Amino acid sequence: MARPKGATALRPLRGRDPLGLRRALAGWLLPALVGAMALLAALAIAGAAGAGRLAERWEQAAAGQVIVQVPPAQAEAALARLRALPGVAEATVVAEDRLRALLAPWLGEVPGLPLPVMIELRLVERAEEAALREAAAAIPGAQVERRGEAVTQALRVAEGVRGLAFVLLGIIAAVAVALVAVATRAGLAARRETIEILHELGARDADIAGRFAARLALLCAAGALGGLAVALPALWLLAEAAIPVALSRPAAASDLPWAALALLPPAAAGIGWLTARLAVGAWLRRLP
Numbered sequence: 001m002a003r004p005k006g007a008t009a010l011r012p013l014r015g016r017d018p019l020g021l022r023r024a025l026a027g028w029l030l031p032a033l034v035g036a037m038a039l040l041a042a043l044a045i046a047g048a049a050g051a052g053r054l055a056e057r058w059e060q061a062a063a064g065q066v067i068v069q070v071p072p073a074q075a076e077a078a079l080a081r082l083r084a085l086p087g088v089a090e091a092t093v094v095a096e097d098r099l100r101a102l103l104a105p106w107l108g109e110v111p112g113l114p115l116p117v118m119i120e121l122r123l124v125e126r127a128e129e130a131a132l133r134e135a136a137a138a139i140p141g142a143q144v145e146r147r148g149e150a151v152t153q154a155l156r157v158a159e160g161v162r163g164l165a166f167v168l169l170g171i172i173a174a175v176a177v178a179l180v181a182v183a184t185r186a187g188l189a190a191r192r193e194t195i196e197i198l199h200e201l202g203a204r205d206a207d208i209a210g211r212f213a214a215r216l217a218l219l220c221a222a223g224a225l226g227g228l229a230v231a232l233p234a235l236w237l238l239a240e241a242a243i244p245v246a247l248s249r250p251a252a253a254s255d256l257p258w259a260a261l262a263l264l265p266p267a268a269a270g271i272g273w274l275t276a277r278l279a280v281g282a283w284l285r286r287l288p
Helices: 029-062 072-084 096-107 129-137 147-190 192-200 205-247 258-262 264-285
Strands: 065-070 088-093 117-123
Touching (some): 029 147, 029 205, 029 258, 029 264, 065 072, 065 129, 072 088, 072 117, 117 129, 147 192, 147 205, 147 264, 205 258, 205 264
Antiparallel strands (some): 065 117, 088 117
């Protein structure tokens, strides 16, 4: 970059705030907007973590389990044959009371309704489930429940929720970059004369860009901390309401994705620093 003849050497900026950025970038709007985006990002992170944990529970519950429906007259013979199949660790008849309790929300209390016999198979590790299903289906009158298809659909829904959460995080990051770029341009416009004078006196471009980057990084980090402080109580309330239903146990502090949430303020600061650095550098290169 060309310098006037009077500037014989590049020199670092001196002083705590030589560009007056505390006045030029002193508004509350940018931290407030970053805080709102951090709140949305925290909800997206928690949603992705919750969907992943629920999908893992569904997969574990479905793994190694097969349900076989047989006519009551064939129950004892079918149970003996199923227990003899290789790969079956345990075969038990589902209690009739449990079946009626499961059907009650749809059929109501119907004591005289005849029910088939349901045999639950628990498989040993590395058992070939497809072969066991074929062997169980070969028993006269037996029907094998296709639980795997339902679980597959549920897993697809969970993966879709996780994917949507990651897309939302990407959109939030893009909006944050745009906001920091606008704030940087506003700061450059407010301090244009000061920057041009220091530039002509030989101030280093890296120092000017670094001052802007540090100020924007601080504002973004402060906003993200505020948004995270608001998000944590809300996430805990959601966890207390959802986890007992989804995982059949009380909520615990370890249920929140603390590591990912802790990355929000550093990520916001990094976005602010890099965006401001690039924007100021591009602006300085256009100066004569």
